[in-house]
Amino acid sequence: MAVKYELIKTCAQTGARLGRLHTPHGVIDTPTFMPVGTQASVKGMSPEELKTLGAQIILSNTYHLFLRPGHELVKEAGGLHRFMNWDRPILTDSGGFQVFSLSEMRKITEEGVQFRSHINGDKLSLTPESATQVQNALGADIIMAFDECPPYPAEYEYVKQSTERTSRWAERCLKAHSRSHDQALFGIVQGGMHADLRKQSALDLTSLDFPGYAMGGLSVGEPKHFMYEMLEETIPYLPGNKPRYLMGVGSPDALIEGSIRGVDMFDCVLPTRIARNGTLMTSQGRMVVRNAKYTNDFGPMDPECSCYACRNYSRAYIRHLIKADEMFGLRLTTIHNLHFLVNLMVQVREAIREDRLGTFREEFFEKYGMADN
Numbered sequence: 001m002a003v004k005y006e007l008i009k010t011c012a013q014t015g016a017r018l019g020r021l022h023t024p025h026g027v028i029d030t031p032t033f034m035p036v037g038t039q040a041s042v043k044g045m046s047p048e049e050l051k052t053l054g055a056q057i058i059l060s061n062t063y064h065l066f067l068r069p070g071h072e073l074v075k076e077a078g079g080l081h082r083f084m085n086w087d088r089p090i091l092t093d094s095g096g097f098q099v100f101s102l103s104e105m106r107k108i109t110e111e112g113v114q115f116r117s118h119i120n121g122d123k124l125s126l127t128p129e130s131a132t133q134v135q136n137a138l139g140a141d142i143i144m145a146f147d148e149c150p151p152y153p154a155e156y157e158y159v160k161q162s163t164e165r166t167s168r169w170a171e172r173c174l175k176a177h178s179r180s181h182d183q184a185l186f187g188i189v190q191g192g193m194h195a196d197l198r199k200q201s202a203l204d205l206t207s208l209d210f211p212g213y214a215m216g217g218l219s220v221g222e223p224k225h226f227m228y229e230m231l232e233e234t235i236p237y238l239p240g241n242k243p244r245y246l247m248g249v250g251s252p253d254a255l256i257e258g259s260i261r262g263v264d265m266f267d268c269v270l271p272t273r274i275a276r277n278g279t280l281m282t283s284q285g286r287m288v289v290r291n292a293k294y295t296n297d298f299g300p301m302d303p304e305c306s307c308y309a310c311r312n313y314s315r316a317y318i319r320h321l322i323k324a325d326e327m328f329g330l331r332l333t334t335i336h337n338l339h340f341l342v343n344l345m346v347q348v349r350e351a352i353r354e355d356r357l358g359t360f361r362e363e364f365f366e367k368y369g370m371a372d373n
């Protein structure tokens with residue numbers, strides 16, 4: 001098994017676990033946050049800067065790379081690691097979610113999904129087989145089964161049909177997955193906000209014995225407590241010796257709450273996306289550095305932060321760069337936000353090691369201010 005999960009310990013105070021995920025391109029300490037590099041680049045970041053801030057694995061998107069530049073070109077370049085000069089682990093999402101969140105004119109059948117490219121309107125399709133073959137060509141260490149992420153809200157009957165189809169698609173992905181690479185194919189549990197459908201989906205997928213399991217269909221606009229409830233309804237049916245990946249989740253509160261419930265892997269565009277409009281995650285909560293009140297503030301963005309941006313630049317300078325539309329400003333806010341979440345997971349792992357993640361949660365929320373950001 002080229003990708004192997006090693007459970008180190010479970011937190012005595014919560015259901016969190018400390019682990020290490022071994023992959024062909026290196027080891028990942030879990031729980032982990034994965035920066036998102038949708039089009040084979042974490043926007044504005046060099047691989048060296050990502051390593052300096054502590055990123056151990058990054059995510060890229062099959063949908064985007066399938067549309068542009070095409071998986072054949074990436075394969076010809078020697079695969080995604082070579083193409084983007086990132087020699088650590090990569091995970092690729094399978095494309096189903098992006099088809100529904102980005103493309104026009106979609107048609108979903110048992111075969112797969114037909115859609116129009118959001119770039120040039122070309123009529124395209126993805127199936128469990130083709131999405132798996134594209135990911136085999138891209139060469140990520142961890143690839144995802146092709147699934148449907150039902151919209152929220154959705155009728156129970158629709159979610160039931162969609163979830164059962166996703167289970168059939170998962171089996172087709174396993175059959176299509178070429179074993180010639182050392183890639184691990186993870187299954188994605190669906191089931192909407194319905195405990196019975198979540199349980200059935202987990203049982204269907206674990207019967208196929210994937211090396212890891214994602215929980216999809218969440219972080220789609222539902223209230224956060226629904227998401228946490230669905231984690232509690234799903235995780236008991238997933239094997240303890242395999243990693244659990246909560247897709248699309250990246251606010252500080254959700255990373256802590258998800259870790260407490262036994263999630264090992266997270267990804268989200270949130271830190272990089274809000275950085276590009278000058279919003280920062282700091283130990284004192286969210287801060288909009290382009291706000292006029294920072295015009296003459298010559299202190300660091302976050303006094304408690306040790307990132308390159310906070311050690312070398314002031315709020316006034318970064319505010320100026322953003323107001324002046326200088327690229328460097330957004331690079332600094334991105335460096336900070338990514339470092340903030342990667343470092344938050346360092347603290348979460350430390351708290352698990354010391355059996356005090358419940359206490360850490362209280363202390364963090366006290367300073368950061370409550371959830372939903």
Ligand SMILES: O=c1nc[nH]c2cc3[nH]c(NCCN4CCCCC4)nc3cc12
Binds near residue numbers: 148215268270
């Ligand atoms: O069910 C899923 N299957 C495959 N990939 C997914 C990716 C997902 N990403 C999200 N949520 C992303 C939410 N994100 C929050 C910050 C702003 C942009 C949207 N849910 C997901 C579910 C899935």
